[in-house]
Structures are given as structure tokens and as C-alpha cells.
Amino acid sequence: MGAEARNDFGMQSPVQTGFVVTNERASPALADMADAEPFELHYEPRSDELRDLYRKEGQAKRRMDARPGLWIAVAIYLMFSATDLLLIPDVAIYTITARFAVGMTALLILEAQLRRGVATEWIDVTCAGAIIFGYVGWLCPAVMGADKESVSYYMVFGTIFMMSANLFFTFKFSVSILTSAIILVILYIVNYFVPSTLTYKMVFGTFYISCFTFTSYVNWKLNEERYNVFLNALEAKIQHKEATERGQALLSLSRTDPLTGLENRRAIDEKLRDYWSDWQRSGSSFVAILIDVDFFKRFNDFYGHQEGDRCLVLVANALADMVKQRNGSIGRYGGEEFIVLARMEKREQVADITEAIRSTVQNLALPHEHRRDGTSVVTVSVGAAFTRAQTGAKLEKIIYEADRALYLAKAGGRNCTWLFDPNDPQSSDESENVAALLKIAIGQDLVSLVYQPIQNVASGRVEAVEALMRLKMLDGTSVPPGLFIPVAERTGAVLELGRWAIKTVCAELLVDDHIRVVSVNVSPIQLKTPGFATSVAAILSETGVAGSRLAFEITEGLEMEMHSDILRCISDLKLLGIRIWLDDFGTGFAGLSWLRLIDFDTVKIDRSFLHDCGTPRGKAMLQDIIALVRNRGHKILVEGVETDKQMALVREFDIDEIQGFYVGRPAPAARFRARPATHKRPFLVVKSA
Incomplete structure (x- = not known):
């Protein structure tokens, strides 16, 4: 339009340009609005x-x-x-x-x-x-x-x-x-x-x-x-409209994840506060759900970051459609983690939406061929927390509980869901007391080691022991390993406890040759930590113990991702002479891959297979596992031997070593220093301290 326009009574009057007349003009994309000048001319009316x-x-x-x-x-x-x-x-x-x-x-x-x-x-x-x-x-x-x-x-x-x-x-x-x-x-x-x-x-x-x-x-x-x-x-109205649209666009941009288009953490936190206020004011219960894409780092490493971004977008779109049908809200909480908020009346309804989230992603069938856990598609782990009456409840508590549930879902094998249960020892508030306790455990002598003997079946001699960690409260009450070990791994306390355990094993049994070999359980977190092998070498040098007298047991589990850091660390440990054992073989999915890539000295078959031998099918399965391991050339150790019948069975299967109450119960180091380790079945009646 020119600098002047004619009005309806036939006179000409000056008209300022730079504004929009029509109210039906479509708003530009958020990114365009963010870059546009405040009063940029979008349309010139006639x-x-x-x-x-x-x-x-x-x-x-x-x-x-x-x-x-x-x-x-x-x-x-x-x-x-x-x-x-x-x-x-x-x-x-x-x-x-x-x-x-x-x-x-x-x-x-x-x-x-x-x-x-x-x-x-x-x-x-x-x-x-x-x-x-x-x-x-x-x-x-x-x-x-x-x-x-x-x-x-x-x-x-x-x-x-x-x-x-x-x-x-x-x-x-x-x-x-x-x-x-x-x-x-x-x-x-x-x-x-x-x-x-x-x-x-x-x-x-x-x-x-x-x-x-x-x-x-x-x-x-x-x-x-x-x-x-x-x-x-x-002009004033249009400029106000432009300014309002731009402000709304910028506000929307500041509350939107640029990759997936979902609400970002800032927006979802605001919505969480609204949900929480409604819960506090009127009792409108809701669920907070954290979702983590399984093995996403490995996906990025093998397929590239562009494919990784595409994967997140596809997952986000699928989840957004599903959550919208349930009147919930979804946002990206950071990295490969998403969060869902949904109003629900009963705790029992949570299982439905969490399973829908898990199955929605799995049904996308996005290829992920490098997981090495028996699954070849992208999946998610889901942790949920439901509002409940509790003293001194705070907004952050429900997200904290959902995060703990997510950790347990990942610890449970991934591609699964977990609802926070305050009565579950692994997720209850008691674990927070344990987390605080672990910080002072070594300094206050609250942590100790007991040792369970490992017997050579052919000779009947105890050739090694497994070090098992114990923890007690300040009042002397024992804390179950099933409670404090996951907490130690989640909080990172396992790093200091692990170094302490290795040093204690060397000092209590190996320095004075009380036992020929002691095995120590090593967490995947320790293997991933830079400098772990170096710290072990320092302990061996300080105590004068040969590396060949230490065995590290690595559990076949979800955290054992096959990436270069772990493989390099295991290689460095073997250079020190340390024996590498594969623990609990058969309970996970990654065992076969580990057998192919790592030359284990011993493979420990989980006790559940021996205890299932009461049926022909269970016995046949144990035979198949033994044959598989033997064909790889590894020494075989069977856990959980408790009866004469089970002992006869392991002899029948020509097992190398056994461990269980039949051989001996866990006992303090003093019991081993008092008896020669070469005696046959010396711990049949040893009681746990």
C-alpha cells in the first residue's frame, strides 16, 4: 500500500504502514517469531x-x-x-x-x-x-x-x-x-x-x-x-496484536523443548506445581512418571547423534499421542528422559498407564541392534510415584520417589515399569537413612567382611573364599545387603566401599597366606570409573599381594553395557594378574556376549538352576548351560549347594567348584586364620556371625 489511502467519503489521508489488517493471518512458526522484528511488515492492506x-x-x-x-x-x-x-x-x-x-x-x-x-x-x-x-x-x-x-x-x-x-x-x-x-x-x-x-x-x-x-x-x-x-x-491494535503474538511465541518457545516440541523442564515443573497445589488443596491425586530410553548412549554411539535425535522425536510423538488420550501432560526432562503427569483417582490405575507407555515405545519397533541384552528394538524403563498422605510432604518428594522407582526399573532389567512403594525396602524412606549411613560406615567401623568358602569338587579342598560385605546401623542392627548394595550403587558410595573391601581382603587373608584366592564382587560402576585399575594396582603394591590371588566377580546384569571403558578396564585388571569371574550366569541376557568377548577364568552358574533340578526339564537346562560354558573352556562353579543330593548331582555333572551351605556358611576372617585352608570340608558347621 502507498503512503496514503482514500476513505469512504472520497478524501485522501495519510496512512502509516507497517501493520496487519486482517485478524485471520496465521501466526508464524515459533522460531520465525523469535527472529522477527517487533513490528515487521507481514501484509500491506489495499x-x-x-x-x-x-x-x-x-x-x-x-x-x-x-x-x-x-x-x-x-x-x-x-x-x-x-x-x-x-x-x-x-x-x-x-x-x-x-x-x-x-x-x-x-x-x-x-x-x-x-x-x-x-x-x-x-x-x-x-x-x-x-x-x-x-x-x-x-x-x-x-x-x-x-x-x-x-x-x-x-x-x-x-x-x-x-x-x-x-x-x-x-x-x-x-x-x-x-x-x-x-x-x-x-x-x-x-x-x-x-x-x-x-x-x-x-x-x-x-x-x-x-x-x-x-x-x-x-x-x-x-x-x-x-x-x-x-x-x-x-495501527495501535495491530501493533498490540503483533507484540502479544510475539510475546506468546517467545513464551511458548521458552517453555518448549526445541528437539521434540514437547514441554521442557521449566514448563513441566510449573505444571507439576499446579498438580501439587490441587492435591494439597482438594485432594486431586496424580501420578508422576519418569521415562528413560534404554541404552541410549549405545544407540548414539552406533547410529550417530542425528539418528539419536530422530529416535527421541519418534518416541516423544508416540508418547504424546498416547498420553493425550489419557488427559495427561508430557515433557522432556533432559537428555533421553521424559516425564508424564496425569490425574488419577486410584493407585491401581497407574499400572495401566505405565504399561501403555512401555508398550507404546516397544511397539514402535525402532531398531537397536547393539544392546546385547536379548532385545533388538528401542525400549524404555518407567518409574512412577503416586500421591499419598505423608507427614511433611514436599513437591520435590514425588519426583524423587519417581526417580528411585526408575532406578529400580532399570535395575530390574530395563524395558519394565516400577511403581514406588514406601513399604519396599529398596525404595522406602529407609534407604535414605542407609544412604546417610554409608557416608560414615567406614569411619565408624559399621562395615565389615565375611567370607564364604569355595571348594574344589575333585580334591574336596577349599581353594578360595568369596568376600561378602556386611553393614550395621549405629545401634548394631544389621542392614540386609539387598537394601544397602543398591543404595551404595545409586549414590556412588560403592566406589569407596569397593576400594576398602579390596584393601581389607588383602590385609585380612592374603598378606599372611591364610587363603590362596579371595573373590570380591565388583560393581559395573567401579569398572566404568576412570582409574579403577590403577587404584587396584596401588593396593596390591602397598600390601605386597600378587594380583593372581585376587578374583573379581562381575555380575551378568543390566549395567554391564558392552562399551570400551569396561572392556579396557577388564583388560588392565587381567594384566595385573587378577582373575575375572562371571557371576550369576544365566540370570540375564548379556552372558553369551560376555563369554564371547572376555576370557573369564571362572563362570559361576546361578543357584536357581541347581535348585530346579528336581524336574527333568530343570535338570536338562542345567546340563545345557554346563555344556555351553565348558565348550568355551571356562572353569565352572555352581552356587547354592546345600544337600548331599545336590552334591551328588554336581559330581555327576563333573563340576569344577562349588559354593553353598554344604561347604560352609559366611564367616569372619578370624575363622579362616585359625584353620588351614587345605582341610577338606572344614566349614560344614560354621555359623554366620
């Missing part, structure tokens, strides 16, 4: 569009002004009845009657039109007609008065009707001109027939023309000013 919009807004204003304008005009029109009584008393009764008749009729017609919602143009006609007929209705009986001189002068008041088109109403310019022109014609007609001198006719004729010219000019300026006000108001 002059005809401006006129149409002005007419539409003008119609609304004319409708709004019509009622008060006509009521005020009629009120003033009726008040002039007093001048009729003074100036033309002989016909005043007729003029006053005419005034009331015209005024009341005009008001009744207008109110009926407004009630029926007729077009604005007809309302304008009614108001303009009221002006014209108001003058004519008064004029007809007025000219019949006996005092012609008074009548001739009184007629000058007709110019008031000419000006009233602009005083009381906001007519379009054409309607105002037409109304004033009709009044002017009537004035001239009456002026012609009124008996008077030529001078009188010329003076008042000139006066009527002057009034018409003046009122027309005023009308033109008023319309021009109205149009300029319209343009300025329109």
Missing part, C-alpha cells in the same frame, strides 16, 4: 480493504450512537416547545403536538429497529428522517401563525436542524450532506413564500447557504478525523 474495515467499524459505532443521539435530539426538540409558546402562541398547540408526534414516532421506530436488529443503513434513515420530519412537522403549523414577522424570524431556527445531522449522530458523509441539503431546500422554499423584503430574503438566503457550507465543512472534517482516529486505533 485501500478498498481499509474502506471495508472502516465501514464495518463505522456501522458498529453508528448503531451504538444512534439511540443516545436520537433520545437527546428528541429531548431538546421537545424543550423548544417553550419558545413556541412565546413566539407563536396562536399555533403553539399545533407545533407542540407535532413535536411530540414526530419525536415519539421516531423513538418507537428506532427502538423497534434495534430490537429486530435491522441493518445500520435503515437506522441511519430513521435518524435522518427524524431530523427532516421534525423540521417539517414543526414548520407546517408554525407558518400558519398570525404574526408573520415572528414566524419569519423564528424560521431561522431551521438551521439548527441542518447542524443536528452532525451534532447528535455519526452519519456517513453522504447521509449528512443529503440531510442538510434537504433542510436547506425546505428553508429556501419557505423563505421564498414568506412575505418579506428582498433584502430580508437575500440576507437570510445567504445565511442559509453559509450554514449549509459551514456544517458541510464541519461534517467533512469530522469524517476525516474519524477516519484518522480509525487508522491510528487500527
Whole structure:
């Protein structure tokens, strides 16, 4: 559009550019809005569009002004009845009657039109007609008065009707001109027939023309000013709209994850506060669910970060659709972790939504061929926490509980769900007491080691022992390993405890040759920690113990991802002479891959396989596992031997070594220092301390 536009009454007026007229323009993308200037010109309206919009807004204003304008005009029109009584008393009764008749009729017609919602143009006609007929209705009986001189002068008041088109109403310019022109014609007609001198006719004729010219000019300026006000108001409105849209876009951008399009952590935290407030105020219970993409680092390593981003987008879209159907909210909580919030009435409903989340991702069937846990597609682990009545509950507590549930889901093998249970020792508040206890355990002598013997089946001699960690509370109460070991791994305390265990084993049994070999359980977290092999070498050097007398047991579990850090660490440990044993073989999915990549000295078969040998199928399975391990050339150790029948069975299967209550229960180091380790079955009756 140029620098000027034509309004509907035919005049040109300056128009500022740089604003949008239409309200139906689509908002730009968030990123575009973020980069756009505050009042960037998106669309330039044509002059005809401006006129149409002005007419539409003008119609609304004319409708709004019509009622008060006509009521005020009629009120003033009726008040002039007093001048009729003074100036033309002989016909005043007729003029006053005419005034009331015209005024009341005009008001009744207008109110009926407004009630029926007729077009604005007809309302304008009614108001303009009221002006014209108001003058004519008064004029007809007025000219019949006996005092012609008074009548001739009184007629000058007709110019008031000419000006009233602009005083009381906001007519379009054409309607105002037409109304004033009709009044002017009537004035001239009456002026012609009124008996008077030529001078009188010329003076008042000139006066009527002057009034018409003046009122027309005023009308033109008023319309021009109205149009300029319209343009300025329109520009202000559009600029406000642009600023509002930009602000909303920036706000949305600040609350949106740029990769997945989900709400980001900031937005979901705000929503979490709303959920929590509703829970505290009205008891509207809800569930907080944390979702972690399994083995995502490995996915990125093998497929690349672009494919990793694509994977997250696909997972996010699928979960968003599923969660939306359940009236929940989903956001990206960081990295490969998502969070879902959903209102629920009962704890039992949580299982449905968490399983739906897990199965939705698995059903995407996104390839993930490098997991090495028996699954070849992308999956998620899901941890959930449900609101519950508790003393001193805080907003952060439910997220903390969901995070602990997620950890247990991952510890349970991944691709599974876990609901936080305050009565579960692994997830209860008691574990937080344990976490605090572990920080002072070594310094306060709250942690100790016991040793369970390992017997060579052929010779009957105890050739090694397994070191088992024990923890007690400050009051002497024992803490189950099933409780404190996961907490130690989750909090990182296992690193310091692990170093302490290795050093203690060397000092208690290996330095003085009480036992030939001691095995120590090593967490995957330790193997992933840079410098772990170096710290072990330092302990061996400090104590003077040969590395060949230490065995590290690595559990076949979920955390044993096959990445270079672990493989490098195991290689460094073997260079120190340390024996590497695979613990609990058969309970996970990664065992075969580990057997292929690592030359284990011993493979420990989980006790469950031996205890299942009461059935032909269980016995056949144990035989198959033994054959598989033996074909790889590893030494075989069977755990859980407790009876003579089980002992006979391991002899039948030609097992290398056994461990269990049949050989001996865990005992303090003092028991081993007191007896030679070469005796046959020396620990059959040893009790645990």
C-alpha cells in the first residue's frame, strides 16, 4: 500500500504502514517469531480493504450512537416547545403536538429497529428522517401563525436542524450532506413564500447557504478525523496484536523443548506445581512418571547423534499421542528422559498407564541392534510415584520417589515399569537413612567382611573364599545387603566401599597366606570409573599381594553395557594378574556376549538352576548351560549347594567348584586364620556371625 489511502467519503489521508489488517493471518512458526522484528511488515492492506474495515467499524459505532443521539435530539426538540409558546402562541398547540408526534414516532421506530436488529443503513434513515420530519412537522403549523414577522424570524431556527445531522449522530458523509441539503431546500422554499423584503430574503438566503457550507465543512472534517482516529486505533491494535503474538511465541518457545516440541523442564515443573497445589488443596491425586530410553548412549554411539535425535522425536510423538488420550501432560526432562503427569483417582490405575507407555515405545519397533541384552528394538524403563498422605510432604518428594522407582526399573532389567512403594525396602524412606549411613560406615567401623568358602569338587579342598560385605546401623542392627548394595550403587558410595573391601581382603587373608584366592564382587560402576585399575594396582603394591590371588566377580546384569571403558578396564585388571569371574550366569541376557568377548577364568552358574533340578526339564537346562560354558573352556562353579543330593548331582555333572551351605556358611576372617585352608570340608558347621 502507498503512503496514503482514500476513505469512504472520497478524501485522501495519510496512512502509516507497517501493520496487519486482517485478524485471520496465521501466526508464524515459533522460531520465525523469535527472529522477527517487533513490528515487521507481514501484509500491506489495499485501500478498498481499509474502506471495508472502516465501514464495518463505522456501522458498529453508528448503531451504538444512534439511540443516545436520537433520545437527546428528541429531548431538546421537545424543550423548544417553550419558545413556541412565546413566539407563536396562536399555533403553539399545533407545533407542540407535532413535536411530540414526530419525536415519539421516531423513538418507537428506532427502538423497534434495534430490537429486530435491522441493518445500520435503515437506522441511519430513521435518524435522518427524524431530523427532516421534525423540521417539517414543526414548520407546517408554525407558518400558519398570525404574526408573520415572528414566524419569519423564528424560521431561522431551521438551521439548527441542518447542524443536528452532525451534532447528535455519526452519519456517513453522504447521509449528512443529503440531510442538510434537504433542510436547506425546505428553508429556501419557505423563505421564498414568506412575505418579506428582498433584502430580508437575500440576507437570510445567504445565511442559509453559509450554514449549509459551514456544517458541510464541519461534517467533512469530522469524517476525516474519524477516519484518522480509525487508522491510528487500527495501527495501535495491530501493533498490540503483533507484540502479544510475539510475546506468546517467545513464551511458548521458552517453555518448549526445541528437539521434540514437547514441554521442557521449566514448563513441566510449573505444571507439576499446579498438580501439587490441587492435591494439597482438594485432594486431586496424580501420578508422576519418569521415562528413560534404554541404552541410549549405545544407540548414539552406533547410529550417530542425528539418528539419536530422530529416535527421541519418534518416541516423544508416540508418547504424546498416547498420553493425550489419557488427559495427561508430557515433557522432556533432559537428555533421553521424559516425564508424564496425569490425574488419577486410584493407585491401581497407574499400572495401566505405565504399561501403555512401555508398550507404546516397544511397539514402535525402532531398531537397536547393539544392546546385547536379548532385545533388538528401542525400549524404555518407567518409574512412577503416586500421591499419598505423608507427614511433611514436599513437591520435590514425588519426583524423587519417581526417580528411585526408575532406578529400580532399570535395575530390574530395563524395558519394565516400577511403581514406588514406601513399604519396599529398596525404595522406602529407609534407604535414605542407609544412604546417610554409608557416608560414615567406614569411619565408624559399621562395615565389615565375611567370607564364604569355595571348594574344589575333585580334591574336596577349599581353594578360595568369596568376600561378602556386611553393614550395621549405629545401634548394631544389621542392614540386609539387598537394601544397602543398591543404595551404595545409586549414590556412588560403592566406589569407596569397593576400594576398602579390596584393601581389607588383602590385609585380612592374603598378606599372611591364610587363603590362596579371595573373590570380591565388583560393581559395573567401579569398572566404568576412570582409574579403577590403577587404584587396584596401588593396593596390591602397598600390601605386597600378587594380583593372581585376587578374583573379581562381575555380575551378568543390566549395567554391564558392552562399551570400551569396561572392556579396557577388564583388560588392565587381567594384566595385573587378577582373575575375572562371571557371576550369576544365566540370570540375564548379556552372558553369551560376555563369554564371547572376555576370557573369564571362572563362570559361576546361578543357584536357581541347581535348585530346579528336581524336574527333568530343570535338570536338562542345567546340563545345557554346563555344556555351553565348558565348550568355551571356562572353569565352572555352581552356587547354592546345600544337600548331599545336590552334591551328588554336581559330581555327576563333573563340576569344577562349588559354593553353598554344604561347604560352609559366611564367616569372619578370624575363622579362616585359625584353620588351614587345605582341610577338606572344614566349614560344614560354621555359623554366620
